[in-house]
Amino acid sequence: MAIVTSKEMFAKAYNGGYAIGAFNVNNMEIIQGITEAAIEEKAPLILQVSSGARKYAKHVYLMKLIEAAIEDAEQTAGFDLPIVVHLDHGDSFELCKSCIDGGFSSVMIDKSGLPIEENIKITKQVVEYAHDHGVVVEAELGTLAGVEDEVKVKAEDSSYTRPEDVQHFVEATGCDSLAIAIGTSHGAYKFTAAQCTRNEKGILVPPPLRFDILDEVSKRLPGFPIVLHGSSSVPQEYVKMINDNGGKMPDAVGIPEEQLRQAARGAVCKINIDSDLRLAMTGTIRQYFNEHPDHFDPRQYLKPARANIKELVKHKLVDVLGCAGKAQ
Numbered sequence: 001m002a003i004v005t006s007k008e009m010f011a012k013a014y015n016g017g018y019a020i021g022a023f024n025v026n027n028m029e030i031i032q033g034i035t036e037a038a039i040e041e042k043a044p045l046i047l048q049v050s051s052g053a054r055k056y057a058k059h060v061y062l063m064k065l066i067e068a069a070i071e072d073a074e075q076t077a078g079f080d081l082p083i084v085v086h087l088d089h090g091d092s093f094e095l096c097k098s099c100i101d102g103g104f105s106s107v108m109i110d111k112s113g114l115p116i117e118e119n120i121k122i123t124k125q126v127v128e129y130a131h132d133h134g135v136v137v138e139a140e141l142g143t144l145a146g147v148e149d150e151v152k153v154k155a156e157d158s159s160y161t162r163p164e165d166v167q168h169f170v171e172a173t174g175c176d177s178l179a180i181a182i183g184t185s186h187g188a189y190k191f192t193a194a195q196c197t198r199n200e201k202g203i204l205v206p207p208p209l210r211f212d213i214l215d216e217v218s219k220r221l222p223g224f225p226i227v228l229h230g231s232s233s234v235p236q237e238y239v240k241m242i243n244d245n246g247g248k249m250p251d252a253v254g255i256p257e258e259q260l261r262q263a264a265r266g267a268v269c270k271i272n273i274d275s276d277l278r279l280a281m282t283g284t285i286r287q288y289f290n291e292h293p294d295h296f297d298p299r300q301y302l303k304p305a306r307a308n309i310k311e312l313v314k315h316k317l318v319d320v321l322g323c324a325g326k327a328q
């Protein structure tokens with residue numbers, strides 16, 4: 001199977017009450033860990049690339065690695081793994097065009113920081129070019145707090161999506177899916193300690209997602225796929241592994257998985273996960289270095305890092321997204 005768009009995936013996810021995982025990729029080990037998990041769980045998959053990842057690894061390397069993953073799935077598993085290759089947070093028409101011309105099947109244009117009419121104008125321009133080339137477009141309304149690569153928004157500059165804007169925006173732009181802000185946030189420090197409460201173990205508990213906004217948006221856009229960004233859960237076992245092995249990540253906190261599962265049952269068809277993979281990889285490597293100070297072969301520490309990324313992704317596909325078995 002070649003690279004596909006998310007059109008059919010989202011229609012099935014919407015009707016089936018699950019979401020597709022969109023995992024950020026930067027290198028071979030991350031791509032292998034994610035795709036091996038998706039193959040074993042027979043789960044449809046979105047691999048997404050930020051402009052920072054494209055600068056780090058180069059477009060051509062990432063495309064060839066993803067093509068290799070698809071070929072490997074066919075050859076070793078005898079299984080057609082549907083993969084969407086998506087641009088995460090495209091910030092200009094030119095960047096989106098470059099990814100469309102370079103073989104991506106999906107792009108995000110994120111002009112959520114602009115007034116809505118300017119957001120509409122640029123999004124519409126991207127949609128026209130993308131649809132002419134058989135590519136789908138994700139747009140965004142509302143602004144998430146946090147840091148992700150080149151997207152940095154302070155908590156006081158973030159804003160929830162206004163449900164009264166969504167119909168006009170989707171009709172005017174023709175976009176295929178919409179990212180909304182209901183309280184998720186980019187990065188491993190999604191909330192300050194002041195925004196949270198603490199449980200009996202002293203671990204931070206973040207404020208709940210605004211399901212009232214999600215419900216209102218879904219009512220106004222029946223059948224339309226909604227996207228959640230910034231949806232890592234920041235597994236505390238990996239935060240601990242990092243901190244126990246020379247790292248310093250105090251009070252890192254994410255979105256509870258049961259809230260993501262609830263969102264996936266409704267109109268949310270795509271859930272973005274990046275920080276959790278970074279934490280798994282970094283924690284594993286830190287621990288490895290600590291336990292084997294004499295080792296210096298990168299394969300020795302990248303192998304367990306890749307294996308833990310795979311385990312983490314399998315857990316997300318099965319227990320959080322609900323999309324295991326849905327690629328058949």
Ligand SMILES: [Zn+2]
Pocket residue numbers: 089148186229230272
């Ligand atoms: Zn994002």
